[in-house]
Amino acid sequence: MAPISFARGIPGPDLLPIAEFGACAQRALERDGATALNYGPPGGYPPLRAWIAERHGVEPSRVVVTNGSLQGFQFVAKHYAEQGARFFVEAPCYDRSLQILRALEVETREVELAEDGLDIDALEGFLRAGDVVYTIPTFQNPSGRTLSRSSRERLLGLVRERGAVLFEDDPYGLLRFEGESLPQLFELAGGDGVLFLSSFSKTVAPGIRTGYVILPEGLVPAIETLVLTSYVSPAIFVEAALFEFVAAGRFEPNLARVTDALRIRRDAMLAALSRELPEGARWNEPEGGYFLWLDLPVGVDTGSLLARASEQDVTFVRGSDFYLGPGGEESVRLAFSYASATEIGEGIARLGRLVHEAAAVAA
Structure with missing residues (x-):
């Protein structure tokens, strides 16, 4: 895998x-x-x-x-x-x-x-x-x-x-x-x-x-x-x-090329999240950049989820890592900048199966 x-x-x-x-x-x-x-x-x-x-x-x-x-x-x-x-x-x-x-x-x-x-x-x-x-x-x-x-x-x-x-x-x-x-x-x-x-x-x-x-x-x-x-x-x-x-005038053409590629990746991630995540999961739809924020169903612990996802060769960053104190315990940051559109679809499918399982246990 x-x-x-x-x-x-x-x-x-x-x-x-x-x-x-x-x-x-x-x-x-x-x-x-x-x-x-x-x-x-x-x-x-x-x-x-x-x-x-x-x-x-x-x-x-x-x-x-x-x-x-x-x-x-x-x-x-x-x-x-x-x-x-x-x-x-x-x-x-x-x-x-x-x-x-x-x-x-x-x-x-x-x-x-x-x-x-x-x-x-x-x-x-x-x-x-x-x-x-x-x-x-x-x-x-x-x-x-x-x-x-x-x-x-x-x-x-x-x-x-x-x-x-x-x-x-x-x-x-x-x-x-x-x-x-x-x-x-x-x-x-x-x-x-x-x-x-x-x-x-x-x-x-x-x-x-x-x-x-x-x-x-x-x-x-x-x-x-x-x-x-x-x-x-x-x-x-x-x-x-x-x-x-x-x-040499390379900055703007390169920027356009990178932006187009990131848009495709972002779209692939949004489509995969809609397809694979269970009810209760929520995410934003950024109009640019590298990241989106995913709020998991109530009761899903991101620490346990990350450990299980790593076993499935999928990694993300826990939302709690972005706070000085408490916060983000049921959220994750997903970067869509590195993986290809195909890899994004496969990675979110793996993650989705784990979230479904964790949400069922938490219910």
Whole structure:
């Protein structure tokens, strides 16, 4: 029985631009090899910084390219943790971000997600000056939910009113399959008042480990100091190769190809869930991204289900892994990014049989 993974949010091999990126890496060596193979400035490869800045309508000096967006999150979180800031996060929230906040021993509070994203009513009762609100507003990891435009505007207004910091993480926003394209919080704010984090892991390849953060000018030196004390220099060669990739006009066609493939996978998973899952199971239908959130029938324990699913060579992530405290015990995150449509159908069929059995026992 072939293993099928719905666990990690990684692209399938067919989504990786292997030949194209290889050619761009070679071109980076030919055009700027002495720079690409040396130490570089802490903010990243200057041509790539300039390209990112132009896309977002900011000065290149506000962009810090990092070794993956999670590194950018860690630097920003460390900076604010040292200032004694409280963090507010979504519940459920990206588990790697939670791990970093735990390690930093930051005071962190969870805010439940509503159907249209972060529950602003709940946040309003606690937010105060100096707090940091961390959110993935578009195709959120792990839930796949998207914050509505009205809630985005309300969140911006609340953060400004209270004197808090809004930290937007947007690795999935460009991977939209259908529906209305919503502006980033950063865009709604006119490029000011929001710290913006993004990544090329989902739109190009995770192995290049390239993300970036857009900061107020006054915060850049502190983050660049963390770069220097953490790894001396960014991965300039990879950043130079990525610049050749985007400068050659390959980014948008690759994005369209990846988005089309992910849409097919998402559709295959939704169809399989409708076909295989018992009454009482509920799931959302994300309009983009990598993930969907599955609520299991009452009484089905995800720990036991995961153990049995692993015996059937199917893996997923328990919903409880995305909470600081209790929560998600009867939910799972399913990633549709890696397996093919055929594999998704087979994997959900295996999972469905186990859920039927567990639901019958729990009834």
